[in-house]
Amino acid sequence: MERDGASPVGLQLFRDLLDAPAQAALVEFAESALARGRAGLLAGKSYQRPPAEWAARGQGRETVHFGCLVKCNKLLGAPVEPLPPILEDLFSALEAAGVFGAAQRPDSVCVNVYEEGAWLPPHVDSDAFARPFCTVSLLSDHCVGFGTRVPPQEGGEPVYTEACRLELASGSVLRLDGPSAGPDWLHALPPHPRRRVSLTCRRLGRKAREEREAAREAAAKAALERMARRRAAKALRRGRRRQEGEG
Known part of the structure; x- marks a missing residue:
């Protein structure tokens, strides 16, 4: 599923970082959080649906936020659920694997649940978060594309051009730092062939x-x-x- 092309500096893929039991526990946690969010049982604004106009075209996903709220890539001050022990344990595993240093330990997680066909346009994660940050892939395999916006020859809006594509197998962790985390490099998700869960782990700047x-x-x-x-x-x-x- 990977494409040839120059990948941005600072991008690191940790394959098979989480074993099957660890993946299963995190998926169970994510599905439980999603169900509680849909039922209105989570604190504050922890649970978020994509805007109606996004959902109509398959863009976006349902999210559950722990530690802080990010909506439409903007950091908001609304109350959300605190980090539970299972996510603190995940952070410790990421530190042990060299994804983060002790001073880079995340303080927030966005649980993303993508239904079949869901996609995300090219974007850069909010600069309210420090670099590096990472995405943990669960439940099914997918891919992520990286590219830049190239100005057209005769003015107008810049055009996004994908330069490389990486496979995100379930249990893998993608770490973004330096140029790969923006602002010049953007990342995007093509339509998902199957339901997928990911955990975006970040630390506030x-x-x-x-x-x-x-x-x-x-x-x-x-x-x-x-x-x-x-x-x-x-x-x-x-x-x-x-x-x-x-x-």
């Missing part, structure tokens, strides 16, 4: 982490201020009732 922490601190401060106002109002009401009783 320093700026995004600082902004998220600042937002959390601001929210906590606002909550404390609301609590203080409620307590003050309650004390004021009690004082008025006592005065009325004494009068």
Whole structure:
């Protein structure tokens, strides 16, 4: 399934990294998370469907987010499920295999569930995430294409041209770093021949982490201020009732 062509620098494919039991456990986890998301049993905005106009043409997939929410390739501040132990164990396995260093350990996962025929257009993952990041392939084999946008000779919109294609076997892990992670190189998924699950493991960049922490601190401060106002109002009401009783 691989095509000849120059692959971008920083791209590394770890074949057969996960054995069959590990794959089965992760697929079971992903399917359970998807079912709970469809039933409205997950926190906040953890579960996401593709926009209706995307779904109508087969673009996109259902997703379940852990650690942070990414929608239409944008990092959002909505609450989502925390990372469960099975994903922390996956991160440890990825570290042991050399996919990540200790300082690069992911802090979020997007569970992607692609139905037969689903595809993704050429894109670059949000720069809110640090590099490297990786994709774990599960359930069925597929492929990913890498290419660049070439300006047409007489102006107009740039044209995406695929330069190479890699097979993503179930149990493999694709690591993107440096030029392969963008912005000049893009990656895309052609229509899936079979249902497939993938886990995109990423770590928020320093700026995004600082902004998220600042937002959390601001929210906590606002909550404390609301609590203080409620307590003050309650004390004021009690004082008025006592005065009325004494009068």
